[in-house]
Amino acid sequence: MFKNIGEIMLLFWRTLLALPQTWRQRQKVYDQFFEIGNASLLMVCVLSFFIGGVIALNFGPALVERSLASAVGGVVGLAIAKELAPVMMAILIAGRIGSAMAAEIGSMAVYQEVDALRTMNINPVHYLVLPRILAIAFALPLLVVFSVLVGWFGGAVVANYNHAMDIPFRVFFANLKDIVELKDVANGVFKSFCFALIIGTVSCHQGLTTIGGPRGIGRSVTKAVVNSIVLIVIFDYLLTRLLLK
Template sequence: MITSSKQYIGNTGRQIVEIFANMGFICRLFWATMKCYKSLAFRGRVILDQFFICGIQSLPVTLIVGVFTGMILALQSGLILKDYRLENYIGVVILLTMCKEAGPFMTAFILAGRVGSAMAAELGTMKVSEEIDALEVMCIDPVEYLVFPRMVALAICAPILIVYVNLLGVLGGAVVAKYQIGLEPVIYFKRILIYMSTYNLTIVFAGLFKGIVFGFIITSVSCAYGLRARNGAEGVGEAARQSVVYIFLLVLISNYFMSALIERIFGS
């Protein structure tokens, strides 16, 4: 009994130490990547390739997620608002929810699952096959050569995908509002236009800002775990799995603090 308790405490302690070690490596990797900005002009082709992989190839998934997220929001909010005869404001509710929270959040989860795991697996394979060591022997900085183009590409495509998801969510909500709530599309979009012309567009730019931050988080975490992969193919799979888990956690935590900060500065 005592031995098992000691083992449990020891394993827990090792896991805590490993978490802090990984977080430290992620922060150092992010800072090292930021210092590679001078190579931006020379890495344009690679950045475009990564933009295609991260952004363009993610469009089909984001289409489905965006439409059905808007449809779910319209159904749930519409049923509640209809009880209070406020169904005309369904579009405004969906617009605010998609731009502030649902759009950035769902896009980050898509990119984490699809792109983040792929980055971790790719760099992990290069690490265990000693390709990273070969780059260092040739005096090529792995961070500048591998991580920097991915981070720039994801920081660019994430806000674009968020706008795409937001628009699809609003359109999906209009379909549900029409056929399940009974709200005409003219009224639906008219209320949205009135709201956007009356209030500032902070909600749109707040979502784009979140997208950039999420892009940094996804790239930093996935590349960090890939570069720390070991123990062959099993280690590569473990790195990909852990990277997705920690990306989800960091996205969730950072999303709360960014939302609180934006509300504190700009209000609703």
């Protein structure tokens, strides 16, 4: 396990050192960015709408019973912006994009394509890892901003049409505006940026260290997703603690 952590940190460091190559690799960054957005946007939309709805459904009636109907917008807004959107989107992207990264690079490693790059003096970190990590680091925060907006809308719809609440849109968003600050959204976006680096680095590392045939690729994909999610949850706590100060 410690060897893996060390290798992941080393890969991340090598990616940082490769940052001056970004302009040269810009087409691959764009392709990956488009791929991530294209593959995830609809899913993000559906997921976020229902997350917003279920948070309103869980907390709304309890708050209304205690004459705190005006606080529903704030509770839903904060929960989504600070916690649910970054974490849920990171988990979604780990499953949807992290797995694809590990599978693609793993397949290249197994079928000697990575070795072929090395024999041509093409650094696999520059060619394969850097574009993927940069693309996910740009894409995930943007998806989180989108997710926050859709989540708020989902919460507002449920709060408005559910008979246990009957909170008008205007009241919901007025309260949300009073309680949620730009800093809260920025915290969520910052967390998602860190999660993106985790997903990208862990998935690329698993891909590059794949050995064996198709079974090895399958193992790498599973490990990439599971390890990413475990690290996301751990870093979520650490970052939340850090950002509370």
